[in-house]
Amino acid sequence: MTTTRRTPSTDRRSGNPAKRAAAKKPDPIKDLKLSPEVHAYMVDRGIPLPDCPPHTKTPEPRDVPGAAFDFERVDKVLAAFKALTHVSGRWAGQPLTPDPWQVAYILAPTFGWVRWDDEADAYVRIIRDLYVDVPRKNGKSTISSGIALYMACADGEQGAQVVTAATGKEQAKFVFSPIKTLAEKAPALKGRVKAYAEKVIHLRSASTIIPVSSVADAQHGANIHCSVVDELHVHKNPDLVETIETGRGSRTQPLSVIITTADSGKPGTIYDRKRRYVDSLAAGTIRDEHVYGVVWAANKDDDPFAVETQKKANPGYGISPSAAYLAAEAKKAKNDPSALAAYQRLHLGIRTKQAARFVNLDTWRANAGDDNAWLDTDALRNRRAYGGLDLASTSDLTALCWLLPRDDDGFDALWRMWVPEAALDDLNTRTAGEAMVWLGRGWLRTTPGNVTDYAYVRASMNEDADLLDVQTVAFDRWNASQLTIDLTDDGFEMVKLGQGFASMSAPLKEVKRLLLTGQASGVPMIRHGGNDVMTWMTDNLAVAYDAAGNVKPDKASAADKIDGWSALVNAMSEAMAGNAPKTSAYDDGGLRVV
Structure with missing residues (x-):
């Protein structure tokens, strides 16, 4: 630790002096x-x-x-x-x-x-x-x-x-x-x-x-x-x-x-x-x-055997570890593919089995939108809306997403999220106090007791229906409850949606395509207004793939809650179908099944 590494100020530079002078000052x-x-x-x-x-x-x-x-x-x-x-x-x-x-x-x-x-x-x-x-x-x-x-x-x-x-x-x-x-x-x-x-x-x-x-x-x-x-x-x-x-x-x-x-x-x-x-x-x-x-750490796509990659991951490069030591370890890994993963983890800091992020946070944030005037009640009135409802376990988060189509083929997205009061402290701890901030800003709501009171969810959805032109609301067909029956009685067209690869892959891929398009064009294609709960859930998001390349949200592998994403994908499934008639294997008393 007593020997100082050479810094940018002491490195000797090579190349064209004119180009060096024109280069951006670090x-x-x-x-x-x-x-x-x-x-x-x-x-x-x-x-x-x-x-x-x-x-x-x-x-x-x-x-x-x-x-x-x-x-x-x-x-x-x-x-x-x-x-x-x-x-x-x-x-x-x-x-x-x-x-x-x-x-x-x-x-x-x-x-x-x-x-x-x-x-x-x-x-x-x-x-x-x-x-x-x-x-x-x-x-x-x-x-x-x-x-x-x-x-x-x-x-x-x-x-x-x-x-x-x-x-x-x-x-x-x-x-x-x-x-x-x-x-x-x-x-x-x-x-x-x-x-x-x-x-x-x-x-x-x-x-x-x-x-x-x-x-x-x-x-x-x-x-x-x-x-x-x-x-x-x-x-x-x-x-x-x-x-x-x-x-x-x-x-x-x-x-x-x-x-x-x-x-x-x-x-x-x-x-x-x-x-x-x-x-x-x-x-x-x-x-x-x-x-x-x-x-x-190095990046997964860096050349694992390059000296520059070793320098990036090892701040002590040249002192401890020595250049000769890392060169020898790289040679072993290059000659023995079975040793590559250990070399990447131990000497390049790469978590070799970690799944790649499905949606990059920069991509998500690029779709927030600069002007949130569209969130005003008057701007939302009578806008066509497709809903997605994620009824998680009764003691956890419940999420509702409304997707509002725009003339440019993009969508505006609204979320309502509920958590039982008894579960708020735990959520607040897991989010380093952010849950209380979300509550204060209206992005998160509580219901009394230690389980979600679906009466609050029902009342909120009916309030939204008085404001929006609600078309359909999709929900997990294996998580039907009295709430979905009550909402059907209230006049909602509730759609049972499977949560497997067959049902979820197309809408999830469409969400990603629109987000990437919005990032590239500078025009948010799923404008979310910078909802911080959804930013947290985007950071948590994990997905699963099948052999055919189909994809679905994976709650079991997620870092934490992704209920808002499940609601978004459910809503996108309905938005993609639009008003096209759906076939059903059976009539379920006002519930459509897909």
Whole structure:
């Protein structure tokens, strides 16, 4: 970590000087994904700017009311690191000086951002959860060890409990061992710490660092100031991580650190949940100022054996990992196709089995529309509308979508969504507080109790029918209920729609085609008005394919709720059919079946 990588300012350029002069001047803040505050700190302290921006980076909490970036706090952390020394290899005995990329993307954002806390009567860190996803050999152990020692010995917290967590005792010792060795070897800590087989004690503050490998270990006297979780992807269940994160409530500025390599893309795991949360924060579909994450990875379509791809995924390229090491690993993978997936995951950060996103968020947002005057009641009056209803489980989200055809072959889309009051807190937690925002803006509605009260859905649909010229409403034929019978009695033409590949593929593909057309033309073809609930659900969307290439929404594989998408596809099925007569295998008392 003591050797500085060559930065753009020190690289020698080749090519035509005239072309170089005419080239666009780089913007270090935008191109390198640096906040203005971190950029200013790096320049002021004479730290070279890194040349390895992460693939994914969540927003720094610069817009939090009262937020400030404290240069001296970052100085203190870097000074603590430099008081430690490398204990092995070619840098043994040299100060543990973090690389510029580690300062710019990990240490400075995490420790620099503070706000005033009235209860603590002091400035406290804003970021409480740090997530770092980076390929192997990029100094994960070194930086996590440095953070653990700082939090125990230099953060000013009396009786700080710092834990290092892993899935088994041997792995926990493996994570703890570098910390213990650093504590023993650092001249600055001599006489200040005691290092034992399974504990490091900072004498002055009575703070401790211990390894844990079970829920019982984590619960014992839990009053955690800092936790370091190693290789999240090997945790089979969330119990240990969640126990650690809930054991820090009495601390004023706790910090949970996850430093990991990528998994293969398996859905539903604790890794998948944490990674999806970070991805959603980076995409702006949810907001949580207490969580900060960075991910280094190549793209799936990058040449996996190219040096530039290796540099993109490995911020420590040329130091650790060395160029020779990565070249050797690439050669093995090239010669042995069975080793390619492991090489891509471990050394390029690619989640090899993760399904491609069906609808890109940029494509979705491009169809929001700039002028929402069409949402006014007068503008909606008597417009032709096709409905799609998704009656999820009674204790979960219910969604209704109205598609309103336009003369340009596009549609305007309106959603109504309901959640039982008893389920709101859980939804609010899963969306980092966004559900309450959606409720305040009218994008989400509640019904009393712990199950969806379909009387509210029925009343809302009848209100809409008084405003719109409703044609038909499609719903899952396997989820018929008293509500659909009541709506038929109210005069709605309700259409039972299968939710399999045969029924869903064509309308889902049509939705995607229209969204892509809208993005390319600049004219929204499914204008949705920037509905944030649907943006969140678009980020969650997963689809399934059959052997013939047909596609349907896949709730089982989705990151979270996609009920609004199911309603949209149901509505599109009706809109595509228009007023054409439909055939039915049997008459169902006013319900049409397709």
